[in-house]
Amino acid sequence: xxxxxxxxxxxxxxxxxxxxxxxxxxxxxxxxxxxxxxxxxxxxxxxxxxxxxxxxxxxxxxxxxxxxxxxxxxxxxxxxxxxxxxxxxxxxxxxxxxxxxxxxxxxxxxxxxxxxxxxxxxxxxxxxxxxxxxxxxxxxxxxxxxxxxxxxxxxxxxxxxxxxxxxxxxxxxxxxxxxxxxxxxxxxxxxxxxxxxxxxxxxxxxxxxxxxxxxxxxxxxxxxxxxxxxxxxxxxxxxxxxxxxxxxxxxxxxxxxxxxxxxxxxxxxxxxxxxxxxxxxxxxxxxxxxxxxxxxxxxxxxxxxxxxxxxxxxxxxxxxxxxxx
Amino acid sequence: xxxxxxxxxxxxxxxxxxxxxxxxxxxxxxxxxxxxxxxxxxxxxxxxxxxxxxxxxxxxxxxxxxxxxxxxxxxxxxxxxxxxxxxxxxxxxxxxxxxxxxxxxxxxxxxxxxxxxxxxxxxxxxxxxxxxxxxxxxxxxxxxxxxxxxxxxxxxxxxxxxxxxxxxxxxxxxxxxxxxxxxxxxxxxxxxxxxxxxxxxxxxxxxxxxxxxxxxxxxxxxxxxxxxxxxxxxxxxxxxxxxxxxxxxxxxxxxxxxxxxxxxxxxxxxxxxxxxxxxxxxxxxxxxxxxxxxxxxxxxxxxxxxxxxxxxxxxxxxxxxxxxxxxxxxxxxxxxxxxxxxxxxxxxxxxxxxxxxxxxxxxxxxxxxxxxxxxxxxxxxxxxxxxxxxxxxxxxxxxxxxxxxxxxxxxxxxxxxxxxxxxxxxxxxxxxxxxxxxxxxxxxxxxxxxxxxxxxxxxxxxxxxxxxxxxxxxxxxxxxxxxxxxxxxxxxxxxxxxxxxxxxxxxxxx
Numbered sequence: 036x037x038x039x040x041x042x043x044x045x046x047x048x049x050x051x052x053x054x055x056x057x058x059x060x061x062x063x064x065x066x067x068x069x070x071x072x073x074x075x076x077x078x079x080x081x082x083x084x085x086x087x088x089x090x091x092x093x094x095x096x097x098x099x100x101x102x103x104x105x106x107x108x109x110x111x112x113x114x115x116x117x118x119x120x121x122x123x124x125x126x127x128x129x130x131x132x133x134x135x136x137x138x139x140x141x142x143x144x145x146x147x148x149x150x151x152x153x154x155x156x157x158x159x160x161x162x163x164x165x166x167x168x169x170x171x172x173x174x175x176x177x178x179x180x181x182x183x184x185x186x187x188x189x190x191x192x193x194x195x196x197x198x199x200x201x202x203x204x205x206x207x208x209x210x211x212x213x214x215x216x217x218x219x220x221x222x223x224x225x226x227x228x229x230x231x232x233x234x235x236x237x238x239x240x241x242x243x244x245x246x247x248x249x250x251x252x253x254x255x256x257x258x259x260x261x262x263x264x265x266x267x268x269x270x271x272x273x274x275x276x277x278x279x280x281x282x283x284x285x286x287x288x289x290x291x292x293x294x295x296x297x298x299x300x301x302x303x304x305x306x307x308x309x310x311x312x313x314x315x316x317x318x319x320x321x322x323x324x325x326x327x328x329x330x331x332x333x334x335x336x337x338x339x340x341x342x343x344x345x346x347x348x349x350x351x352x353x354x355x356x357x358x359x360x
Numbered sequence: 361x362x363x364x365x366x367x368x369x370x371x372x373x374x375x376x377x378x379x380x381x382x383x384x385x386x387x388x389x390x391x392x393x394x395x396x397x398x399x400x401x402x403x404x405x406x407x408x409x410x411x412x413x414x415x416x417x418x419x420x421x422x423x424x425x426x427x428x429x430x431x432x433x434x435x436x437x438x439x440x441x442x443x444x445x446x447x448x449x450x451x452x453x454x455x456x457x458x459x460x461x462x463x464x465x466x467x468x469x470x471x472x473x474x475x476x477x478x479x480x481x482x483x484x485x486x487x488x489x490x491x492x493x494x495x496x497x498x499x500x501x502x503x504x505x506x507x508x509x510x511x512x513x514x515x516x517x518x519x520x521x522x523x524x525x526x527x528x529x530x531x532x533x534x535x536x537x538x539x540x541x542x543x544x545x546x547x548x549x550x551x552x553x554x555x556x557x558x559x560x561x562x563x564x565x566x567x568x569x570x571x572x573x574x575x576x577x578x579x580x581x582x583x584x585x586x587x588x589x590x591x592x593x594x595x596x597x598x599x600x601x602x603x604x605x606x607x608x609x610x611x612x613x614x615x616x617x618x619x620x621x622x623x624x625x626x627x628x629x630x631x632x633x634x635x636x637x638x639x640x641x642x643x644x645x646x647x648x649x650x651x652x653x654x655x656x657x658x659x660x661x662x663x664x665x666x667x668x669x670x671x672x673x674x675x676x677x678x679x680x681x682x683x684x685x686x687x688x689x690x691x692x693x694x695x696x697x698x699x700x701x702x703x704x705x706x707x708x709x710x711x712x713x714x715x716x717x718x719x720x721x722x723x724x725x726x727x728x729x730x731x732x733x734x735x736x737x738x739x740x741x742x743x744x745x746x747x748x749x750x751x752x753x754x755x756x757x758x759x760x761x762x763x764x765x766x767x768x769x770x771x772x773x774x775x776x777x778x779x780x781x782x783x784x785x786x787x788x789x790x791x792x793x794x795x796x797x798x799x800x801x802x803x804x805x806x807x808x809x810x811x812x813x814x815x816x817x818x819x820x821x822x823x824x825x826x827x828x829x830x831x832x833x834x835x836x837x838x839x840x841x842x843x844x845x846x847x848x849x850x851x852x853x854x855x856x857x858x859x860x861x862x863x864x865x866x867x868x869x870x
Contacts, residue, residue, distance in 0.1 A: 214471060214472050214473065215470055215471055215472060216467040216469065216470050216471070216472065216475075217470070218472075219460060219463065219464060219467060219472060220464065220465075222453075222455075222456070223453045223456065223460075223464050226453045226454065226455050226456070227451070227452065227453045227454070229449075229451050230451040230452055230453050230461070230464065231464065231465070232415070232435060232451075233413070233415065233435050233445065233447065233451040234435070234451070234464045234465030234466070234515075235434065235435040235436035235438075235439045235465045236436075236464075236465050237434070350454075350455075358415065358416070
């Protein structure tokens with residue numbers, strides 16, 4: 036009985052981790068953008084384009100690493116389009132971000148039709164072209180050790196390489212933002228770009244660099260969806276995760292660790308939702324699948340509406356930098 | 361003054377679109393001197409200093425530092441050449457600590473830890489040498505403006521500045537803080553370094569500078585030895601004609617009580633108590649001046665009195681009767697109906713609409729007047745007629761009712777707003793910072809009109825951060841500090857020193 040519950044818990048948490056990875060990556064991507072003063076609602080589009088590029092290139096080359104590189108490249112390219120519109124041309128950041136989302140939804144499907152003719156998806160990838168689960172050393176041997184061994188084998192071991200990369204990235208990003216020169220400047224430019232400019236630092240160059248970091252992370256998130264967690268690109272497969280990540284970022288008050296925790300919360304809701312489908316709840320009966328699927332999104336709305344408290348965004352976020360003002 | 365000048369500008373020219381901000385400026389600043397630059401708002405002082413600091417790129421001209429031509433195209437170049445600048449609007453990241461602000465751009469390596477340790481030691485030395493105490497670990501947002509300015513100066517010193525440019529540094533300081541700053545600058549000069557001081561306060565120029573350059577309409581009109589000039593001469597050079605620096609006025613004859621504030625309290629959106637029990641009265645035929653360093657609740661007070669900001673406690677009586685609760689839907693309208701007029705502190709944010717034609721800005725708040733139209737419609741001719749009349753009476757130039765409000769100079773905008781409010785023959789005029797960003801000629805005019813209004817038996821509440829303005833207009837002076845009235849003095853008993861102590865929250869209520 037206890038064994039059973041432990042198995043359940045380990046499997047629920049393991050799928051929480053798997054579902055959290057793209058959210059965490061996109062959330063950290065958004066953190067770089069927004070801390071630099073660029074509001075990025077285009078996370079979704081960059082992720083989607085990255086997912087498509089990863090699946091396409093992995094299909095053609097047979098190498099998941101080539102797919103990952105392609106995803107990063109495409110996502111950075113889109114981030115640069117966004118950056119050019121918002122930083123150099125001082126355009127409206129929300130409009131530009133939305134344009135990227137619309138572009139990504141349309142273009143991925145059109146290209147998928149043109150190249151693969153499989154209804155807007157890419158062909159299913161064979162195992163060698165994907166990032167497969169890695170079994171950590173001793174995981175099998177320890178699988179029978181009560182509790183710790185089970186947790187090690189079921190929760191710590193058995194993920195693909197992007198999951199481990201993401202876990203490693205969290206302290207790296209946190210350190211970069213709070214303990215390095217780049218991080219200090221990044222935080223400053225989102226709060227008061229005039230201070231950065233008069234301190235002898237180029238505001239535009241700094242924001243471009245932040246957008247490169249943002250594009251990189253979105254690309255990895257996209258690749259995760261199509262060639263690690265999934266085995267092909269499917270139309271609109273990001274399904275609002277970019278916005279969920281943005282919500283997590285706000286919920287986490289633009290700080291890396293709290294944002295990651297918020298992502299884990301959303302992912303947990305998602306994992307629970309997967310398990311609740313078709314289950315008869317006491318006193319309620321079988322809840323319609325759609326209602327259960329809406330759970331993570333409902334949670335987002337509730338959290339943002341009521342429980343976040345006062346989320347203070349970087350002050351210059353969303354405002355194009357203009358010297359004369 | 362012999363030797364190579366510390367900073368020399370030659371033929372510097374700069375235009376922003378159609379505005380010719382700097383015309384062929386030549387300026388030479390001697391090593392080890394304090395050089396003042398005076399001029400009215402819009403004379404091009406700040407633009408010129410922005411060019412010297414690399415914030416703006418000049419269209420033409422050369423800059424020499426210590427005799428060598430330097431290409432200053434961004435602040436980085438200026439910092440490298442040893443130029444430091446304390447901007448009028450501080451260039452600080454409010455959410456950062458003092459130390460983080462000082463490190464920004466001078467981090468001393470890719471990781472912060474080492475630079476931080478170095479900076480702590482170095483800054484401790486600088487703070488001791490120049491009496492610039494400030495808590496390095498305090499958040500800048502929690503510091504008062506005087507301390508924020510010390511942070512800005514430390515920033516420049518830490519970057520190794522040998523030439524320090526200060527843009528209107530005393531605008532936010534109490535007189536005592538100003539004295540401290542000037543002592544620092546004098547010491548700095550005596551060490552052989554150089555200061556450029558931009559200000560519009562002539563008294564300060566005379567008190568501290570060695571030489572002074574006067575600018576007017578983008579050009580240098582004169583450079584003088586400070587010892588051989590006077591306030592009157594400088595003012596005349598700035599404006600291009602003779603000006604009256606003193607307001608001529610008779611003693612006030614206060615009449616009946618018009619406004620009474622009792623225990624006003626206001627809590628802002630962040631939960632901070634901005635007004636902590638303000639009580640005072642204003643009588644007919646007197647000007648009550650409220651002095652204080654900006655940000656001590658003056659803005660909240662006048663907005664509450666005008667009906668804009670809700671109160672958390674206390675009440676406002678106008679001619680003995682309570683007014684509508686401020687912040688309620690009809691409070692402003694009913695205040696106007698009672699002939700309470702309000703000239704807001706920030707004319708571009710609250711006084712007029714920058715993109716409106718002058719004739720539209722000139723009727724804001726009075727757009728329901730019967731003579732301006734019928735039913736829901738405005739009659740453009742009627743608004744034009746009224747605007748023409750206001751422009752005539754208040755000397756608004758150019759006399760173009762159709763010109764966009766933004767295209768008038770600050771002084772003319774202010775005269776338009778003032779005219780709009782005084783035109784209604786108010787019983788009480790609440791006026792905030794009436795001459796901020798206004799040229800001397802217009803200041804003279806505005807001050808005259810305020811005194812005339814008083815002499816006509818009206819009550820005036822004047823809020824100003826310019827101590828000189830309070831001293832020359834007010835009949836009775838209240839000093840605000842930290843949301844309270846720190847003291848009240850009749851004009852005759854008030855001197856700058858005592859007001860300064862009250863403004864700094866040092867002295868108890870007099």
